[in-house]
Amino acid sequence: MKKTIYILLFALVFSACDKGFDEININPTKPSQIDVRNKMTAVELFTSGRRYESWRANLIYSSTMMQHFATTAGYWAGDKYTWNRGYAASLIDAYTTSAVKNVEDMMLQLETEEAPKEMKAVTRILRVFIYHRLTDMYGDIPYSEAGKGVIEGILTPKYDAQSAIYADMLKELEQSAADLSTGDSGFGSADIMFQGDQGKWKRFANSMMLRLALRMIKVDPAGAKEWATKAINGGVMTSNDDIAYIQHTAGPEGINKNGNGEVFTVDGSPRMSDTFIGFLQDDPRLPILAWRRGDHSTDPADLKGLPNGLDLTMLKELTGEENTDAYAEPNRSIITGEDAPMFFQTYAEAEFMLAEAGVRWGLAGDPEEHYNNGVRAAMKMLELYTPDAAISDAAIDTYLAAHPYDSANAIEQINTQYWIATFLNEYETFANWRRVGYPRLTPINYPGNVTNGTIPRRLTYPSSEESNNAENLAAAIAAQGPDELTTRVWWDTPGGSE
């Protein structure tokens, strides 16, 4: 009898061996889902970029290759066309595990929750922005299968051809813009770029479409024209109120800060390139963008640019200088703050693109007017850094009078202004320069450079792909060409129309 009781007792305990275990293993500190708006805020910040890739891909490589900056510091690999694989891959390293991963997750959530089409449209536009920055920098990349490690269990995504990525991105922009009208998209203030304003997103989508269209000018002129037409008809940015940018704050944490600003806080090595200073002569932007390293003078006469491609030994041989204190650096009272705005795309760029579309295809009206609007907007938008950076209309008029629209050299003139206006958004500077070739930059030829003294045409893939995604990487390299700085991406065909 007693035995039976004990056996029953044990049976009871036995059946309770995993009672409540399902609930125990649900993490009480981490939600299993969050509001998609919280993700939007984060993904916009991830896309704006953090110190890691802003330092390496944007500044160390792109800004120096584009001769906005120059430096004698050896690790600024872009200044000397040397190859630092880690730096070169930094944009992929940073984006894949933040912006790419979470934007794909947002897409799934919006689909699952049957969210309004406006919210989907906004997310799709942001998604295109993320991938266009990546593909412009690297060429063929995983696109259709990227960021889907959990969603579809894809651990080794295939690389898509850039041509296919472009086709899909343009379609995405077209459809998204069509889904937007006016009023709040549903994201409201969580959308820290446009506070949910559908109209601004729509104009951003069309401006992006115009950007992508012009990218194809060498490889597919007809397609470029077709998409430019669609973009212009859809309506691009119309004033500096439409600028796509993130307002950063100086803290409390790294994510809140402007990634470039964080670099300037710790890295004193970049100087203004003498190429850039050369183009900024009699430009009212010069004392706003630059000051002299040694004494912070903003007198244009004191602002001397440093030639690219020199190390300290070479500088000493050339000038006898022991250091670079006499050269101009970014003006640390205005543009280098951790609370500075980070521009994704500006109204000035839109105007310059319209001007070019006018020149090339007679689209969008008078190119001269667009050129003037562009220059004016590019100067005015510096107010977004600080009201102290305001440039008077009179100064702008003076500048335009001295640099009037020149229809004979319109493409070069427009794109040189584009090159100035995208200062600090060096990803865009680099991409636009590669497609159009202006301004004409003289390459350097530092001893030991890996490009045979030519300006690089792309950055390279992470070496981790060799072990973690070998087959797909090999297929991409077979299709695109060697994984080198000199390999051209699909739209960057040599000798295409300019």
Added chain:
Amino acid sequence: MTQKVLRLLFLIGIFSIQSFYAQTTVTGKITDALDGEPLPGVNVIVKGTSHGVSSDFDGNYSISLEDSNVVLVFSFIGYSDKEVSVNGQSLINVKMEQSTEALDEVVVTALGIKKETKALGYSLTELKGDEMAKIPETNAINALQGKVAGVNITQNATGAAGSSRVVIRGASSLTGNNQPLYVVDGIPISNENNGSAGMWGGSDGGDGISSINSQDIASISVLKGGAASALYGSRASNGVIIVTTKTGKGQEGFGVEYNTSYTFDKVDTSLQDFQTSYGQGRRGAKPSSQEEAFDMGLSSWGPKLDGSGVVQWDGEIRPYSYVGSNVNRFYRTGSTFINTLALSNSKENLTYRFSATDLDNEDVMPNSGVNRKTFNVSVNSKMAEKLTSTVNAQYIIEKANNRPRLSDAPGNANYTVAMLSPNVDVRTMKPGTNSDGSERRYSSNVYSQNPYFAAYNFRNEDTKNRIIANTTLKYDITDWLYIMGRAGIDHYTIKKTSVEPWGTAYKPLGSIRETEIRYSQVDMDAMLGYNDQFVDDKFGISAFVGVNSNSIESESLHLNGSNFIVPGLEDIANTENQSRSRGYSMRKIGSVYGSAEFSWDNFAYLTITGRNDWFSTLSYPGKTTPNDDFYPSVNGSLVLSELFDMGNAVNFLKLRGGWSEVAGGADAAYQLALTYQIFGQGHLGQPTGDITNGSVPNANLIPYSKTETEIGIDGRLFSNRLNFDVAYYTNRTDNDIVPVSASEWSGYGSALANIGVVENKGVEVLLSGKPILTDNFYWNTSFNYAYNDGKVVSTNETGSDIGLGSARSRNVEIKQIVGEDFGSIVGVSYVRDDAGSIVYDIDGDGVPLAQRGPRKILGVGVAPTQWGWANTFSFKNFNLYMLIDGKMGGQIFSGTNTNLYGNGLHKETLNGREGGLEVTGIDAATGSSFTTVVAPENLSTYYGRISSIAEEFVSDADYIKFRQLSIGYSLPGSLLDNIFLEKVDLSFIATNLFYIQRSVDNIDPESAYNVGNAQGLEYFGVPATKSYGFSLNVKF
């Protein structure tokens, strides 16, 4: 004190008065002649009759006699019968000798079950408490080093309060925890690391087992293999170490015991042999100004020391001559002072023991040390005829101050002190602060700290309050059936503060981190046991079934602040940027287990066990794959010496064998599903959220399984004068949890999967004997040897390497490579031509620079072979104990030697200082051989390149060490007869006396900076110490 003594005498008085009243009854206590432990269940029979009783669980017996002129026969299994004539005595205490015929020793096995060793089908080593406490250690588990075959203990260079790595029979998991489960009085306890150093520095926060006080340990059972530990199921893969704490048993009445030990710890400077003849400088030149001296920092590429006046980092001009050992000047003589007072009492139906211990350690690192107070209570009582209860509780308060920083240079005083030039006296850097409280910098390198600033101004302190308690209730339903319940808890809180002060060179505004950790493990068992004998008592069954519930809850709170606003005020509120975070985890295992032992006529034994574990960590709503697993084992033994008559030479001979399947891993909560977080503090008032997981969660993860087969033989020969025990085992871990590589484009770094495979096989040998055994003198000797061959069979789906960790020099790392030994050291090698000659680049100055080649396997971080040899000599009241141990076959990368080359402090770098260094090799440019002379001023370039080649700095880590020595004297009983003292032992003790043999230069061969899986990397840990002192044990 006097009061205590009076009380003691009073009690003794009462005891002796009591005995006068037992005229018709004989009483007494039966104890083991060897260790004085009481023997319960001893049969006491009047010779020639069937009249008898048996002793109770305290060894006491009471027998009523009609005739006081009879002979009592005392008999007990495993002991020789003893006959005593009563002759009118009323009190007869009996000491029983263990039988030399058979080994009937009883040991503690899994779940606290006591078993005779002859019934064991597996290897189990039990150490008694006095062996553990003979030479007290700050971390009691270190006392096992060199004593147990197959248990690999590495103390490493983590400071006196640091962790130890304990691995039994080789590591079973490629990346998981490989340390054993610790069970104290039946309750599993936490052995979690409270922080450890890595490639980028950090400090060792100590481990869980170090809380256990060696003076409170009655015995330690090491369950090495799966067959021994199978009843712990999913937590048994790394073996189990069972600690049983002392009780009041064995005490006659009230007793007081006092132990004290005091040891001095000194840095063993004999290990270091640096060059002392060339001073601070660069390219053969002395510093010519303060700025230059400041800029040169730790560079010892100056000219030969000549005694001239040369400016130093602080602008002072001092003689350019060797100043002596900075190590001796900076590190202090440490000390460890341990005091234990234990009170115990044993009454009818009740025994108890209370102890209090204070351990106070001052580490050799200035301002660093640990204080641990332990209070221990144990109560055993017989509450009713069939009901016994046990309560054990320990309360531990541990305070550690300034746990030293290790590895990378920032904040690491060890780095600076080791690297100072021979002409720079470390004491010139004292104090470490300027008048404003900022760091008094000695060098332009902000990442190399003034050592006094690092020691006195960096803060790294913690307080741990811990309680480990359990209670057991056992009820004997019948004489063949019992039920037992046991519940226990291990609970602690840790409060940590670490501060990089305002004014730190590399972090001028400083930072602070406050952490609070709360941990609770609750474990409950219920068991139903059955023992019976059949067939003329020849066939025995001993079986039990049980259920267990184990839950572990932990929580951590972190406050981080950076940029102090008011200098010197180190408070979280006084910072510009603040952030906070909280971690939480809860996991449970529910289990059912059972064991059945069948025995036949004392010579054949077979035990079958099984356990089924259910895991909360494998449960999730909607999950369809199982959340449980079953772990069986079988083992048996055959006592050949009982079966055959083997003559007088063989007293005991047993063959044994076992097979088991156990498991490990999958013990982290919340790994099955994707989670999100709201992170940071939002942006412009908007919360920010994203995916938490860095690796793809795997809903189908299971614990890895480990199967092991072992066989063994043990025997006792020549009247127990020679004993041996040999074990051979082979085990294999399948389904090890490894990170499967994922393209970063997937959004994740990796995915966890059950696909790793590890194999170990090895031999363990124990030989012990008593070569000399006379009345006045005996010599006990014991030698143990273990060899383990651990192989990585499979890593992940592509067979790619798994990295475990790199050294700060970044030219060497520890990796798991398919087909290689567990934990290969892989590093940058020389480029050599086909003939093996080193290939050089020749630079513009004509300096040959050895070419850095690909990474190669340069060694293995864990020594496969280890042995220990202990000897005890006893002459009258004196005894001498010594332990020598060794490890062989492993290698270590020396970060110290790497930096000694780079800075020109290594003796090798003396070659060529005068007249240049002739180098012969292959010129990479031409492919032909060259010979050139490197000018003295270019040596730093030449040796600097060598310092980047890891191959040069991976050496054998073999050693033979004189580990322990104790010389003791026991006051003779004749001296104690007239005073209140029962026993007085005084010993001189010493540990880590010296290396008898050592392969690597300048460092301790066991000086990795953490106790994780990446063993074999040395990088500026706390230098090795040697200790001398005394201990005193007094019993009242």
